[in-house]
Amino acid sequence: MKILGLFLLLLNLFSFSFSRKLLSFHDEAIVLLKLKSSFSDPNGVLSSWVVSDTSSNHCSWYGVSCNSDFRVVSLILRGCDDLEGSISRSLHLPDSSSCSSRRLGGVISPIVGDLSEIRVLSLAFNDLRGEIPKEILRLEKLEILDLQGNSFTGGIRVLNRADDDKSKLDPLKKSGFTSFFGNVRKLMSLDDEDEASPSSDDSSSSGKTGLYPIEIASIVSASVIVFVLLVLVLLFLYTRKWKRNSQIQVAEIKEIKVFVDIGIPLTYEIIVRATGYFSNSNCIGHGGFGSTYKADVSPNNVFAVKRLSVGRFQGDQQFHAEISALETVRHPNLVMLIGYHASETEMFLIYNYLSGGNLEDFIKERSKPALEWKVLHKIALDVARALAYLHEQCSPKVLHRDIKPSNILLDNNFNAYLSDFGLSKLLGTSQSHVTTGVAGTFGYVAPEYAMTCRVSEKADVYSYGIVILELISDKRALDPSFSSHENGFNIVSWAHMMLKQGKAKEVFTKGLWDTGPQDDLVEVLHLALKCTVDSLSIRPTMKQAVKLLKRIQPSRL
Structure with missing residues (x-):
């Protein structure tokens, strides 16, 4: 009973953690969409900021970068300034006037204050107006804020001291600089007239009705020195930023x-x-x-x-x-x-x-070639060969971890090519989140990988089996028609159900079963189901899958 209780506790903790990640994922997307609604975007700069069943998550939207928990850490939506225009002309690129199509208008919504993990916020050289929302000052992790080149009415003042009372940071109090670039927590504040002006009691207690000329001269001299120092600090910050941007441009051209x-x-x-x-x-x-x-x-x-x-x-x-x-x-x-x-x-x-598009579109269209067994067999064999090479002949072996129809490309002769191989390996252990908390796409991820995050080449084998089932049937991995069944019912469950009910031919897309050969079709169906069993030891290797497909290979195209 103690073991069972411990298991249930761990399961609850896992579910709670996963739910929190899903919640933050959803909340961040909602904040970005509300922020988008405050902008005017006549040229579709933010056209990729949409949420649908087929779209990617908000971390792949234009200008957005996230951490491993799908929290936004960087939002860079810069328009063009005169410097970029001159660089463009020197490189024989379109002149800076064409960059105006990349500008955003409107205002900055206070909702930006809900991006609590953001560290870089750049909206420079757009056509934004209105006041800089004071909610920006809630962003405790914000390190770089670049709002230059806009038309704001509220402003930020840069100070030369390390810290200030947060209660004084009110961007709506009086206007100042309309842009800021630097360490936000150390250099951002606004004027405070109350602190600067002495009280009448202090004046009377001093016993003086005015200031001596030498005192006036001292105050003026000190003010001039402070002003010059402030100008030098601003000039230093601007020069360092310009030099860094120039270096980035050169590096991007040469590297x-x-x-x-x-x-x-x-x-x-x-x-x-x-x-x-x-x-x-x-x-x-x-x-x-x-x-x-x-x-x-x-x-x-x-x-x-x-x-x-x-x-x-x-x-x-x-x-x-x-x-x-x-x-x-x-x-x-x-x-x-x-x-x-x-x-x-x-x-x-x-x-x-590759001009033939991807396998996902090929399956959706189901034109005549998509119903020919020779073509479908060729695609299945090509992908199996590519995976067998990654698993068996590369040292160290390469695990794909995101096999799905959209990552399989075709040429005009229906040769299949696996793409995005090796990219998952570029992600760190704590940053390998794409859709389900592991590298992969929901519906194609092997169950043991989704539950334990432990991956082997057998996880690729599972995903390959799902792709084969989609290739020979009219169903998707998580087809909408499965909604009437219990949770977890997918294309694998459906194919097993059809076999159990003696309806194997109903698994195959219309026209494929009738043209056959039926024995070979059944062998491929069994291969797909064997690839997707829960037991890793029963799943074949991709080398074994290649061997089976070559044995039933039809005559060449």
Whole structure:
């Protein structure tokens, strides 16, 4: 009984912890959406800030970076200033007037004060107006606040002392500087007239009706010295910020690491310009690691650029080491990593572009090729070969941990390529959250991985089995038609139920069963179900799956 009680206690603690994470996840998204509603956004800068069944979480939204608990730690929505415009012209980029399309209007909603974990807030060089909300001063972890280049009526004053009474920090009291950049907790305050003006009692008790000329001269001299020192401090802060921004621009232009010689130079400005400066019109997909954009560098050189969420990854050294390790991972059924860029403000990976789209769209459309057994078998075998290579031939082995149809890409000849391999390994143990608290997508994550966070190659095998069931049927991993069943009922439960009721042919998408071969279809169904059993020892390896699929391989396309 004591063991049972301890188990129930641990289960309650796990449920409470998981519920708190889900709650914070939901609350942060709501705060961002309310903040979005206070902005005017005629050019769709924040078009990715939406919540739907198919969209990624708020941590992959434009300008947003989160910690491992989905709490927002950085919000950078900068427009363009004159400096950026001059840099653009020197690089032969569109002039700064085109940057106006990236500006936000409206006001800053007081809801921003609910982002309690935020450390960096930059809304500089937009068309924001009104007062700076005093709720910003509630953000105790805020380290960098950059609001320059707007038209605020309230202001912030920069002081040269280490701390101040929080009760005096009222941004609505009187106007001052309309922008601020620095250590917010140490340098932010506002004027306090009451403290500065002496009382009438003090004046009368001194026995004087005025000030002597030497006293006036001393006060004026001290005031001038304080003013000059204040100007020098502000000039120092601005110069250091400008120098840092300039260094970032230079680093981003030069630091493109290329693994494959494609015959043309690839620089930061070439890639970013080819994506339309990461415009929504060039966005071809969203995922837990970030969004992917099509980059037309030239008619014969088209790439897919995966823009990663800055702040999701551990230190730069680890990122460079892990990405460089992927340079040696080469297989005909893996998307080729061309190169990457990584800096404090931007991270992206450059892959070869595949015009056939992803498997998720292929399954949804169910055109004639999607009903042909030869095509479906080829896709299943290609993915199995890619996973077998990652598990068996790479040293150390590479675990994908997020296998799903949207991460499987196709070319025009229905060759399948596994993408996003190795990215999960870039996340630290405490930062491997994508959807369920582990690296992966709900519905495809192996049960033992979801419960214990202990992962092996058998977790990839489970996800592969789910993909095969989706490939041969008309059901999704968590199909809406399963809602009438008990909680936890998924495509695996449904396939087992069909077999038990003697309705195996109803598992297959319409038209596939009739064209056959039926014996081979049943073998693939059994393979998928074997891949998804709870017992890890019963699940086959991907090498065994490849062997079975090759044995029933139809004639070539």
